[in-house]
Amino acid sequence: MPLGFEKKMGYVAADDYEGARDVLAFLREKGRKRIATITGPQDTSGGIRRLAAYRADQGQDLDEGLVAYGDYSRESGAKGMRELLDRAPDLDAVFAGTDLMALGAMEVLKEAGLRVPEDVSVAGFDDITVSRTASPPLTTVRQPFERISEEMVRLLLGVIKGERPAAITIPTELVIREST
Template sequence: MKRPTIHDVAAAAGVSRGTVSRLLNGDRYVSTTARIAIERAIAETGYVVNRNARSLVTQRTGSVVMVLSEPHEKLFEDPNYSVMIRTAVRMLAERDMSLVMMVAGDDGDRDRVIRYVRGGHADGVLLLSTHAGDRMVDALVDTGVPAVAQGAVIGRENVIPYAAADDREGARQMTRYLVEQGRKKIATVTGPMDTPGGIQRLEGFTDVLGRKASKKLIEHGDWTQLSGESAMARLLERVPDLDAVFVASDLMAAGALSTLRMAGRRVPQDVAVGGFDDSSVAATTHPPLTTVRQPLARVAEETVRLLLALIDGERPESPVILPTTLVVRDSA
């Protein structure tokens, strides 16, 4: 069968080809009556927009690239990323736009991302888990393609708009709670110290404990469960009488719980454990995890909203910082 064309849609809708073209290219001034007739005609004829032809007219690709600056395996291990992906796919679909996922875990990956964006294949860039000093960020900014980040890009906070949860206050909430529970020797496992979550959650911890937050009570992880296991083991070796630990992500906290279990430490009787995120992991650990809920879906929505505004030529307010909530379960 012959593939339906824009002329077929116009004939079925009883409008001019120009009216159909204006609607397909996002013209807001097509009348409601014409819009309904055209949408019905598209459904009846089975017409599909030729994106290559549209791009020649609009100078838009109809796609956004999401760049995760982590090793490939983290995309599938950390449930937080799936929230961002689902939200972006839904919101972009409402604009008839597609999402392209790229992982920038090493120099070769980063070079491919830069070439892809420089090649004019994306209308915008969504940055996830970007690390300080990443040369890819400056290269992407130089392309002039609109870019936003979920979480601040350290050192580029005034260049790249972003949305985030209030990491520092969330860490304060958890640390204060552990203190209020009568815990005397509280340790922490941070995220990577070249990420905003790693830095700000440690800052919130030290805001509450002050001088009690000594170096021996601080260990570093990389957001993975395995790093939580090993960091907890190092803390127990160095501070065997610790009675609480604030872990900067639920996934790392799951690893910490595993190490404590193997060491024969009861949770929360011997050691209270607090996480951060309130991801799907938190309710499935044993015991269920007391954690800090960051509104992941709302952060994702605000991040995509910022990017769409930039693509439309607007200068949106940034940053967008959303509040966190303490969620008490059985681990603390």
């Protein structure tokens, strides 16, 4: 959803905020204390909501040095991970705003001689196919793309019939794999 149009048009979206909160809570349950994030662009609702969840999770302990900004690409995940390692070499977990960024981060961690998850846990967001076959397989937040598509078609058909546009937020699912 383009920012600024949330109240003017219908949309269907995954619950970015709660999905991010779920994965961050899981990392804490695993004993991780220095959790960094590589966030998506701040001109997208997903990037904004996932970063807001990270900031809420960190609370008064928020360290802006543990935040890197990316553009959802694998390359920006790698770049963000390099920045984070320079600023906070003692970090023990990274939550990336997309699986692609998480995969880029894992490559940099490996190049730096750090093991995932023994030294640094890594989690992403989306549950794209390659996340299952990554080494190690990536813990992620699954967006229910099929359900989102079904709901979008349903809303569009309603608008065609003259119904007012609606906004639907669909829950996400934490998928735990070997990267955490």
